[in-house]
Amino acid sequence: MLKASPRALVPFVSVDNMMRLVHHIGIETFIADLARNITEDFAKWDQFDKTPRVGSHSDVGVIELMPTSDGVFYGFKYVNGHPKNMGEGLQTVTAFGVLSDVYSGYPRLMSEMTLLTALRTAAMTAVATKHLAAPGATTMAMIGNGAQSEFQCLAVKAVCGISHVRLYDLDPAASAKCARNLDGLGLHVTQCTSPEQAVEGAQVITTATADKDMQTILTDNMVGAGVHINAIGGDCPGKTELHRDIVARANIFVEYPPQTRIEGEIQQMPADHPVTELWQVITGQTQGRKSAAEVTLFDGVGFAIEDFSALRYVHESIKDTPYYVDLDLIADPDDPRDLFGMLKRAG
Amino acid sequence: MLKASPRALVPFVSVDNMMRLVHHIGIETFIADLARNITEDFAKWDQFDKTPRVGSHSDVGVIELMPTSDGVFYGFKYVNGHPKNMGEGLQTVTAFGVLSDVYSGYPRLMSEMTLLTALRTAAMTAVATKHLAAPGATTMAMIGNGAQSEFQCLAVKAVCGISHVRLYDLDPAASAKCARNLDGLGLHVTQCTSPEQAVEGAQVITTATADKDMQTILTDNMVGAGVHINAIGGDCPGKTELHRDIVARANIFVEYPPQTRIEGEIQQMPADHPVTELWQVITGQTQGRKSAAEVTLFDGVGFAIEDFSALRYVHESIKDTPYYVDLDLIADPDDPRDLFGMLKRAG
Incomplete structure (x- = not known):
């Protein structure tokens, strides 16, 4: 495997690692910290880019994207709602989300959000x-x-x-x-x-x-x-x-x-x-x-701002912990114009 | 680590694995296959849910979400555009995407899309x-x-x-x-x-x-x-x-x-x-x-339909290959109503 550059890597918090992180911090402390982050973000309400959620509806459910940004970070959540799933042994609602730098457009965190949504x-x-x-x-x-x-x-x-x-x-x-x-x-x-x-x-x-x-x-x-x-x-x-x-x-x-x-x-x-x-x-x-x-x-x-507050909290909280893995998500050729050369050399 | 159920897992194709997959199939064959998938999807144009892309603009760039669905699968791409990135050794455009089942709302593939976008x-x-x-x-x-x-x-x-x-x-x-x-x-x-x-x-x-x-x-x-x-x-x-x-x-x-x-x-x-x-x-x-x-x-x-066609192709192509890893992305408690119990037992 070619060694991915650090710029190519995005921290990912799985369901398993989210549970470990919550127990590491303590459930009540985690929720209280989320409440503090939500309060901070609601207090600067006017700074947020507030887009209505974008839904794709079918007969049995909906898949939605919920983006927002405060000008420094950008976050979005993917969330589905399928009431009939419960009867098939599946979750009615599952979710994951991404937090990115507005300045570079690069993702800085990908996280499960089924648990995180319940907490926020x-x-x-x-x-x-x-x-x-x-x-x-x-x-x-x-x-x-x-x-x-x-x-x-x-x-x-x-x-x-x-x-x-x-x-x-x-x-x-x-x-x-x-x-x-x-x-x-x-x-x-x-x-x-x-x-x-x-x-x-x-x-x-x-x-x-x-x-x-x-x-x-x-x-x-x-x-x-x-x-x-x-x-x-x-x-x-x-x-x-x-x-x-x-x-x-x-x-x-x-x-x-x-x-x-x-x-x-x-x-x-x-x-x-x-x-x-x-x-x-x-x-x-x-x-x-x-x-x-x-x-x-x-x-x-x-x-969406509540999800943003939660992603921001997880992004801060995983630093110096073992509760994430790095994903090789971003192509990062040595010469940004030479994407094909990177692919060719990998052959 | 608690063993994640198969329902909790989503295949992830990293940049490294995308390059391996492309070489495994052959670059020209890969592109010709993508062209065939795009042609198939354009031929059933009316079946697609066509939403304009949802952009979040800043002074230096844009972050966009591009969703679409044919009623069976749902796909979206996250893509940024930051022309000034090149001067800072970063990619102007990076992307990743997700393909999901419309019926369950569950993600079925997460993939890098910087390379895949160039190919499509x-x-x-x-x-x-x-x-x-x-x-x-x-x-x-x-x-x-x-x-x-x-x-x-x-x-x-x-x-x-x-x-x-x-x-x-x-x-x-x-x-x-x-x-x-x-x-x-x-x-x-x-x-x-x-x-x-x-x-x-x-x-x-x-x-x-x-x-x-x-x-x-x-x-x-x-x-x-x-x-x-x-x-x-x-x-x-x-x-x-x-x-x-x-x-x-x-x-x-x-x-x-x-x-x-x-x-x-x-x-x-x-x-x-x-x-x-x-x-x-x-x-x-x-x-x-x-x-x-x-x-x-x-x-x-x-x-967005071109990205959908490409995600559909990668989803088909990785079957029985080593070119993906499973991510524990979806919380899947034994009892769907007992999310908290799953968290508590992990403590």
Whole structure:
């Protein structure tokens, strides 16, 4: 093998190495660090090149590319969404991503992002909860106990100081799995048999249900004064989690309105229904929660900047660790004009 | 290391392995096979999801994502363009790409595409030349002898039976490099000291110059009756290679008009200047060359379907070869809902 020049090499973080990196850093620290990076990037919102995601749709799913750039780094995520995959033993959502230098156009990191997306989605919820929930919140109801649920619970513990989580899922086996996975991680966990039971005494309600059309797992009478809701499971057109009446009376916060109006809970509302962009709360330009009695809603759908923040974090974190391998991804002939000569000499 | 399931693995073709694969198959056979795949895909043009490329521009360059799908496979290419890189010892253009199953959304191939793009660009020129040049063409003038030139010469030899190439570049050292690289590969090569000398007796003229604004390296009086021109170097707004008078009198063929009108030679012409889509010539829906005396012009800018054809070819070709490695790119927990459990058990 011809020795590849260092300029030809791009660090790659596999699923296996991502798991090692997370344990090396610690899951809660990792999520808290992601929350910090997301907060930093949301605070410089105007510097980002915000392109809507580019989707390729078929009858059974979608493949999307989500690019963004802050002028220094460029990142994109490849992500698919195929609800029918679960029944075939495959992941509904898989993802990977790349971080590049804007100045040279050269990739600087390639990473798995199935795990990383779960971690950054939880970190994003924690950022929203920290800025919007009533002070002193101790208890979260976690509605929907699938692949996202444990990450969500640990994130609000690490970032917001939540100590109690109350689990509910249509499938009790999912709640049991979630409770088992959270065992020993420092949270007081209660498995509930109805959503009504789950929301009892909770100052924060997070819904992460999936695969159902226009769900109304949470109805208006279940949401008391002062509660903060994170609705993160509705993330495509035709998929929502909350009854319209809750959305109508809540003070709504979103990532990027042009995307959320298509994919989020607010697709149930008129196109001019008032929402606040979360970055404006983070920078202090706009007030978040206006009163102790107000219901606040973070209508989270996931935005490219969060992936960018996560890739930036992994790029920083793998330095001087064994948790990556170098890929010979970039052709680097000695004379840049002599690509053919490089190929010919390899023969 | 936890053993990754086969479903988690994605074959990766590095630069080194791409060079080995090309030599294993043979450069000319590889290019001829790519030309066949491109012809097949252009023949089913209507089946493709054709999205304009998504670019992120900075003062010094651009990073683009070029996705497309035929409903069975989905492919995209990441490609940068940074003219100033050459002066810093880096490639102006680097690329990699991914081919996925539309049905599952799972990636099936990740590949370097810096070399592969040079090969597919040459194959595309050969397809156009085969369909548009006057029958019996034996001689091509190759204007611009940079990184693309040798690939271009070998492609028209392999696909169109060109036996003589006449080289010209503003920098004689580039022509010398090209001639040296083509030595022993079965072409009769003449180095020329002016573009006028290069086009003498040539039935085909290919221009692949770079980095100059609105070049007119080819002027109208240099182009005789019956000549076919491939202008492949102009590939971004503000960059052209041909004098407007040549464009005005040629019968023009393009890949995808919405892209070519922005990036190609025809950006010099009114937005409704008549052009023919090459796929219509390939399918026989439209006539190509109309007379022996006509000047035909392939205004090539490179389109996502060509990258798709190339990725499809590499995906087929690496089977049962040692020219790839498997990347652990996709998280694949035993229970798809138990992503956290997979992470926890890895601790």
